[in-house]
Amino acid sequence: MVVVYWLIAAAVFLAAEVLTLGLTSIWFAGGALVGAVCAALHFSLAIQIGAFAVVSVLLLLLTRPLAQRYLNSRTIRTNAESLIGETCIVTESIDNLKAEGQVSIKGQTWTARSVADHILIEKDQMVCVEKISGVKLIVRPL
Numbered sequence: 656m657v658v659v660y661w662l663i664a665a666a667v668f669l670a671a672e673v674l675t676l677g678l679t680s681i682w683f684a685g686g687a688l689v690g691a692v693c694a695a696l697h698f699s700l701a702i703q704i705g706a707f708a709v710v711s712v713l714l715l716l717l718t719r720p721l722a723q724r725y726l727n728s729r730t731i732r733t734n735a736e737s738l739i740g741e742t743c744i745v746t747e748s749i750d751n752l753k754a755e756g757q758v759s760i761k762g763q764t765w766t767a768r769s770v771a772d773h774i775l776i777e778k779d780q781m782v783c784v785e786k787i788s789g790v791k792l793i794v795r796p797l
Contacts, residue, residue, distance in 0.1 A: 657694040657700070657703070658691050658694040658695050660694075661687050661688070661690040661691035661694055661703070661707075662687070662688075662691050664683075664687040664690070665684045665685075665687035665688050665691065666684075668680040668681065668683040668684035668687060669681070669684045672684065678719055678722055678723060682711050682712075682714040682715040682718070682719065683707075683711045685710060685711065685714045686706075686707040686708065686709075686710040686711030686712075686714065687707060689706050689707060689710040690703045690704070690706055690707035693706045735787050736787070738760060738761070738765075738784050738787065738792065739784050739785070739786060739787065740783065740784060741760060741761070741783070741784050742781055742782070742783055742784075742797065743758040743759060743760035743765075743781070743782055743783075743784060743792075743794070744758060744759050744760075744779065744780070744781055744782075745757070745758050745767070745776050745777065745778050745779060745780045745781075745782055745794075746758060746759045746764060746778065747778060748775070748776065748777050748778050749767050749768060749769050749775065749776040749782075749794070750769075750775050751768050751769050751771075751772040751774075752772055756768060756769070756776070758782060758792060758794060760784070760792070765790075765791070765792045766790060766791045766792070767782070767791060767792045767793075767794050768788070768791050768792070768793055768794070769793075769794060769795070769796075770785055770793055770794065770795045774795070774796065776794070776796050780796060780797075781796075781797045782794035782795060782796055782797060783795055783796075783797055
């Protein structure tokens with residue numbers, strides 16, 4: 656009967672993973688399956704729980720980084736995120752202290768700020784987008 660409880664636990668962990676897609680509970684489903692195998696072999700409850708814990712932690716530590724690397728490598732940046740790393744042209748001189756500056760990128764005009772307050776960037780200079788802060792592009796001169 657304990658085998659059924661482990662299988663129910665594995666199903667609950669799998670369902671939680673399907674709902675969240677966060678790569679957090681799938682590892683515990685694997686541990687629960689090992690717990691079910693231990694129960695089927697009539698090991699004590701302490702051994703079942705220990706096997707569940709050890710396998711879950713090992714799966715989490717050994718396979719999660721690989722899975723995240725594989726899944727994140729296929730992520731495509733969209734919308735504003737796609738501007739990071741792009742080159743653009745300054746259409747209004749950028750001066751952080753005066754809260755001034757604009758750039759043109761992909762046919763759009765964006766408010767822009769320099770990566771550092773002491774860096775002034777003149778009109779018609781080429782810059783690279785470092786990051787996005789709210790609705791402003793943070794740029795550095797090329």
